[in-house]
Structure formats: C-alpha cells, structure tokens
Amino acid sequence: MVEDIEKLKEDLKIVLSDSRYNHSISVMNMCEALASKYNVNVKKAKLVGLMHDMAKDMTKEEKIQYVKNNNIECSLIEEKIVEILHGKIAADICKKRYQFDEEMCTAIKYHTTGKENMTLLEKILFIADKIDETRNYEGVEDLRELAFEDLDKAILKNIDDTLIINIQKNRLILEESIKTRNNLLLSSEKDKNM
Numbered sequence: 001m002v003e004d005i006e007k008l009k010e011d012l013k014i015v016l017s018d019s020r021y022n023h024s025i026s027v028m029n030m031c032e033a034l035a036s037k038y039n040v041n042v043k044k045a046k047l048v049g050l051m052h053d054m055a056k057d058m059t060k061e062e063k064i065q066y067v068k069n070n071n072i073e074c075s076l077i078e079e080k081i082v083e084i085l086h087g088k089i090a091a092d093i094c095k096k097r098y099q100f101d102e103e104m105c106t107a108i109k110y111h112t113t114g115k116e117n118m119t120l121l122e123k124i125l126f127i128a129d130k131i132d133e134t135r136n137y138e139g140v141e142d143l144r145e146l147a148f149e150d151l152d153k154a155i156l157k158n159i160d161d162t163l164i165i166n167i168q169k170n171r172l173i174l175e176e177s178i179k180t181r182n183n184l185l186l187s188s189e190k191d192k193n194m
C-alpha cells in the first residue's frame with residue numbers, strides 16, 4: 001500500500017483544484033483527530049481523508065468514461081447524478097494505483113451517502129467530510145462537537161439535515177442515504193434494549 005502522504009499530496013495537486021485540495025487536507029486532519037478519539041488506525045484514517053475526493057474534479061464525461069472502462073456498476077440515479085460517482089471512482093483508483101485495503105476503499109466509495117453497518121473508519125470519513133474546517137454552513141460547529149461525543153448521532157443529524165434540504169429543493173434522494181439512516185436508527189434501538 002502506498003502510504004507516503006507527501007507523494008500522495010503531490011498526485012492530488014495535479015488532479016484537484018486548490019479549494020478541493022485544501023478541503024482534502026482538512027478532511028485528512030479531521031480524520032486524524034477522530035481516529036485518535038475513537039481508537040482507529042490513524043494512518044488509514046488520514047489516507048482515506050486525503051484521497052476521498054481525488055476523482056471529484058474529473059469532468060462529467062471523464063467520470064462516465066471511467067465507470068464504463070472499469071466495469072463499475074452504476075444505478076439509474078447515479079446515471080442522473082453523475083457527480084455522485086466520484087466516490088466509487090476514487091475507491092477504484094485507490095485500490096488499483098495505491099493498493100488501499102478493502103475497508104479503506106469501502107470508506108471512500110460510500111463517503112457521500114454512508115452505508116449499512118459502517119465500520120468506525122467508514123463512519124469517521126463520512127462525518128469528517130461534512131465537518132472539516134473548510135465547511136462553514138449553519139450548525140457546523142455543533143455537528144463538529146457532536147461528532148466527538150457520538151459518531152452515530154452526528155451522522156444521523158447530517159443525513160436528516162441533508163434529506164430535508166434535498167426534499168425542499170426537489171432533488172433526487174439516494175437510496176443508500178435512507179438505508180444508512182434506517183440502519184443507524186435500528187442499531188440505536190437495539191442498544192437501548194440491551
């Protein structure tokens with residue numbers, strides 16, 4: 001596995017705009033802090049944080065072409081919201097070019113929507129991406145605090161807030177987000193009944 005952060009940063013600088021590059025560094029730092037807090041492999045967390053958006057600045061056409069050339073499965077919704085494919089593409093590149101392990105690739109693949117039964121690493125990347133220091137939407141400070149108190153609650157809050165916005169704006173909703181939400185609610189019910 002390629003672990004040389006400086007080398008990866010150089011690669012990233014080539015494919016990302018300055019602002020996206022800065023966001024990536026900031027997500028890496030947030031992943032590091034959360035990984036320390038939750039006793040997760042800090043190296044892995046930093047690497048996924050750094051590389052999660054590496055495919056984001058590809059054009060729509062480049063994304064479609066990449067998915068076709070590499071036989072990546074694509075749902076009907078993903079064909080409509082091509083943007084969302086950046087996670088799957090980055091995961092594929094990180095696996096092939098940098099030999100990231102399966103958990104790291106899954107974390108990158110689902111960083112936008114989450115998935116059912118997320119590992120701590122997957123949860124950390126999901127929320128770090130929404131609360132890194134470059135984010136300044138209303139409520140982000142509270143969400144940042146919550147992420148260091150209860151990862152699941154922070155993820156649920158982010159999904160709920162995002163769903164509301166997407167509904168208000170009449171946007172398509174990705175199934176994975178709903179599955180993530182239901183799964184987190186069900187597992188918190190289970191915890192309560194234990």
Ligand SMILES: [Fe+2]
Nearest residue numbers: 052053056112
């Ligand atoms: Fe992203």
Ligand SMILES: [Fe+2]
Nearest residue numbers: 023052053129
């Ligand atoms: Fe991101």
